[in-house]
Amino acid sequence: MNKILNVALISPSKNAYSETFIQMHRKGIEGNVVYYFNGDLPTKNNLENRLASNIYKLFFRIKKIFKFTQLTILEQSLKHSFKKHKIDIVVAEYGTTAAAVYNVCFNTKIPLLPIFHGFDASINHILETHKNKYEKIFNYSKYIVVVSNKIAETLITIGCLKNKIIITPCAPQNKFFDIKPNFKKNNFLAVGRFVDKKAPYYTILSFVKVLRKYPNAKLQLIGDGPLKNVCENLINYYKVSNNIKIIGAVKSKDIDSYFENSYSFLQHSVVANNGDSEGTPVSVLEASAAGLPVVSTKHGGISDVILNNKTGFLVDEHNVELMAEKICNLIEDKLLAKKMGQEGRAFVRKNFSYQNHISTINKAIKNSL
CATH class of the missing domain: 3.40.50.2000 (Glycogen Phosphorylase B;)
Structure with a gap:
């Protein structure tokens, strides 16, 4: 025994x-x-x-x-x-x-x-x-x-x-595999601490560019941290508070509904000035498990879990223009977005x-x- x-x-x-x-x-x-x-x-x-x-x-x-x-x-x-x-x-x-x-x-x-x-x-x-x-x-x-x-x-x-x-x-919790994304509206989601390596301000700047072409798109950012006020100032400066909202920290048991009301996940991770980098962000795995296509960066372990052009789009760090372009691609082709989400869910279920x-x-x- x-x-x-x-x-x-x-x-x-x-x-x-x-x-x-x-x-x-x-x-x-x-x-x-x-x-x-x-x-x-x-x-x-x-x-x-x-x-x-x-x-x-x-x-x-x-x-x-x-x-x-x-x-x-x-x-x-x-x-x-x-x-x-x-x-x-x-x-x-x-x-x-x-x-x-x-x-x-x-x-x-x-x-x-x-x-x-x-x-x-x-x-x-x-x-x-x-x-x-x-x-x-x-x-x-x-x-x-x-x-x-x-x-x-x-x-x-x-x-x-x-x-x-x-x-x-x-790994993501098993509950994320049961989530059904909402592909009827242009709702996007970002989840992560407001710190340098997650660069939420780049996600916001990318989405500001998206709004010039698709003014009905919405973005919710979940999280807290030292850059939260900076991001709130950016939102106010560009006068997009009706489209981009910072929710704050949300407990794990309450986060499901935010994934269910979205159809794509955004995260613009970068190497911070002090070298700080991501491992493999769990939120990215959760998004794929939930069937959301991911638009993120070629950073840390993100490239290990997101297949570029198959389960999402990966852009170079700091490339706000290309990130905005990829977000627009998902708005313009919901069938592609849905297929990427399905591929992502299958990939994560099998490997992670x-x-x-x-x-x-x-x-x-x-x-x-």
Whole structure:
């Protein structure tokens, strides 16, 4: 009889609205999952409000003073929690999280499975400051999970062995395959945080050009972030608030209706000035699963999951003119849009389903022991 594993799943945030894929991992990983959160080096889990009492912290501090341990107090608290819950393996969401918990895993000889998602393998200063820790992770871990071919290429460049890398984009929830898009109206949808790498302002500028030709077209943008005010100012400047609306953050359970009322998905991702890039955006996979043709950019893992001219259109980063042209193509040919949506749904169902993704994660966990 196979032993039931005790798995520590670690994420910096408890339940960020844009990180539905982490909650899907939490539900799908086989075994007893203890969910750690509140920072790269977590201070809480779903079973304990804090990992160590004040008495234990005092004990850890004394050990540190007398050099009985090289671990920090927070690391010792985490080590104590791992021991308490008899953790067999640590799954770290993001390379930066894996770097933060590496010392504890190495000290306790607990296997570590990092999952790289995007910024952790692209932002320049992160790659610089984490260089040594990443090298240690690459040596210590049997496998490294990444969500795009682009991330795999980056990690190989900085020292990870190719045969250690497992590529598996995060998957859409199964509910998206049941959505029926609305091809009767020219309604478009964009979902994503308002941050540099998602460049929502480029999506808006492209749509402004579309409105000059098709003034009845509508665009809804779902999300929140530091660029939200900039985008609202753009909408007001071009006087298109009747056509382009920012909805704000929407919970996963409430997002279905927005996909059902749209027939195409837009996202103009770019490499930010600091190097920040997408992994494989889950929202793009959700759109294809829902049967929406996607107009996006040749960026990160997007090219892995969108077949250009077959399940959507991909343009070069910053090319607002061509993005507008491709959006117009979908307005002018609804049969093409519908066919692309159907092709996209079939492609995602076959290659990027939740079942395939979580099976790959569970296999990586077992093979890491």
